[in-house]
Amino acid sequence: MLVEIVIFLLTFVLAYFYYTYYRIHKFLRQKGVKFIPGLPVYGNALESMNNRKHVIDEIVEIYNAFPNERYVAYIEASTPIILIRDPELIKAITVKNFDYFVDHRQFFPEVDIFGMSVFGMKGDRWRDMRTTLSPAFTGSKMRLMLPSLVEVAGYTVDYLKGKVNLMILEHAGEEINVDDLIRRYTNDVIASVAFGLQVNSYKDKDNEFFRVGRDLFKFTYWQYCVMFLYAQAPFIAKMLRLKMFTGKGVTFLREIVVSTMEYREKNNVERPDMIQLLMEASKGTLKASQVNNEDNVGFAAVEEELKPQGQTRKWEMDDLVAQVFLFFTAGFETTASSLVLCIHELALNVEIQEKLYEEIKIFKNTNDLTYESIGKLKYLDCVLNETLRKWSAAIIMDRECIKPYELPPPHEGGKPYRLNPGDLVYNMVNAIHLDSKYYPEPMKFNPERFSDENKHNIAPFTFMPFGMGPRNCIGSRLALMEFKVLLFNLILNFKIVKTENTSTTLRLKPEGFLIKMDKGTFVKFEQRQ
Structure with a gap:
């Protein structure tokens, strides 16, 4: 039967x-x-x-x-x-x-x-959450987070210097798995700027925060089935109340958010991170500062296009936890993917890497890296934009x-x-970014497309790494800061050198929606004199 x-x-x-x-x-x-x-x-x-x-x-x-x-x-x-x-x-x-x-x-x-995050919300609920969160992502708020990014980038540089010194003692070279290196950086950044935690994943390699982030992106066959069912038969999926993200990882992140909020509320503690901004947003006390002409974090940054309407909605704890979860997933994986591919491209394009080094070296002689000064690094912005054009995670x-x-x-x-x-x-997005009608020789890595002399040639709505319109990526400024702070410190201190395992045939790994090289990214870092 x-x-x-x-x-x-x-x-x-x-x-x-x-x-x-x-x-x-x-x-x-x-x-x-x-x-x-x-x-x-x-x-x-x-x-x-x-x-x-x-x-x-x-x-x-x-x-x-x-x-x-x-x-x-x-x-x-x-x-x-x-x-x-x-x-x-x-x-x-x-x-x-x-x-x-x-x-x-x-x-x-x-x-x-x-x-339940602002990415997944619909209709008025989405609009209300978006306008609630928008003040948290203005330039004035990002400025407060820059010191945390600089600190975490310092962990990365110290780790690589230790590796280089060890290689010198052993008279041998060592390849670095860039996928692992960068995900430790983005993990520590999001731990700091979202959760207010100080984590060093280079010293404590198996810390719980890093394990949670790594495991969240190891999609199981069951998760793919749930996603497929919601896409093709949403009525059945909703009726069964199927979930994609459950288990220890979600519980771990939720407990951090709840306990941190309770502690700060009770002890009147404030810190410049996302949890603090969400606490203010939930009370309706978070206000956006006016953007000024110094707010020039990068050409790719998108503007907020929604205005508040009526009273601020009262959000439940699970709503706030969902937003922090979104920041975690976007900050851990999406930013990491683009950073890895940028390093891969710089290893293959030595002349571009050296031109970038010259700009950073000259800048360093007269400037500190601040939110106000970061926009002066014009060629760094070009390199980043070209990475986001060719390898957009969108x-x-x-x-x-x-x-x-x-x-x-x-x-x-x-x-x-x-x-x-x-x-x-x-x-x-990607298909237009790779269309020779808009970008001649689209597979060539050419940062000059985005120079001051050339970027006026980029047609509207042909460069969209963070989306367009009111539903664009709310965290574009934070992502660009995260990119630039690390690349500034890496290029200032190291040459990125390709090895026999640095793939020159750039092919994406055929796995889900993540942007990764099929054979990974392996390079050597040689310390500059």
Whole structure:
């Protein structure tokens, strides 16, 4: 009997996917939207779902297949998604007509800690949380956090100097696993600026904070299944109240937040970190300072576009914990990925590295590294921007349509396309960043694209590493500071030298959404005289 039930269910599921497969193809042809035919069950995502190709590479292939279209279709399993190729249309969706596209698609359940974060929230709840948090990410607040970043970067430099001295004594070189090195830096930064904890992951290599961060990004097969179910069958996933993030890691982070808030409240303790800012935000006492002309942390920084409306919402403890969890995950992994790839590129491009060193050396002779002075490092900003162009962690700006909206025809002579509530669009980021129409020789690492002489050539809505519009990345200034403080200290003290294990064929590891080199990043650090 059990076998018969299993056979029936499998037959039903397969029949459903075959039916959906043909229905989607027929629908897109009728609408005149170009697409590459997919496979039943997988759609266009066969290779990424089987970890044979990174999802970026799959999407870029479809983007490149139809160079004259304003938008095309990407079939993700049984869901048709409109890929927006045209920068003007991206502007319309993310800025001009934002009220039609307020929400992200639901990758994470609302009952999950990530779903409760400002990234996962929807509608008015998202708007209220965003305006509550915005004052915490202004330049004036970031200025207070810079000393913590400098301190943690010092841990990194001291660790590498110790490694270099040991290599000299042993008359041998040692490669450094940059993935591990940088994730220890971003771990210690987020421990300090978000949680108010002093952690040195180079000395205490197996500290609990680092283990929690590392383990959170080792996605299990179960977590991938939950994410797939929320994307393809959200009704079933919600009914079952499935969660992606549970267990010791979440409990550990929650206990830190709750105990820290209680201690500070009781003892009237204040510290310039995210927990302090959230405590103020929850009381409605956090106010944004006016941004001045010295607030020049980088070309890639995005501005806040929402204004407070009415009374501040009263947030529960779990809401605040969810925001700190988001800062932790974004600060630990996303920033680390881009930093690692920047170091990889500098190892391969020695002339760029030396030009950057010359700028930093001259700067160091007359300046201290402060929030006000960091904008003077023009070439450092160029190097960082080129990294974020070529290896953006953003991938796409996903949006869910919340009320009927008509897209203009995908090409001359075509028909408009009507989006209905629940329909999804992916506004392209990486694909546009790698489009030779906007960036000649897109795979060449060329920081000069972002020099003062050239950056006016960058067309609007073709450089979007932190997103665009009201739903952009709230932490862009903190991320840019985190990048620049570490690179400043690394390049000032060390030459980054490639080895035989430094891959020259740059290919992304075909695993989930994370941006990592397929064979890792290994270099040597030689101390400068």
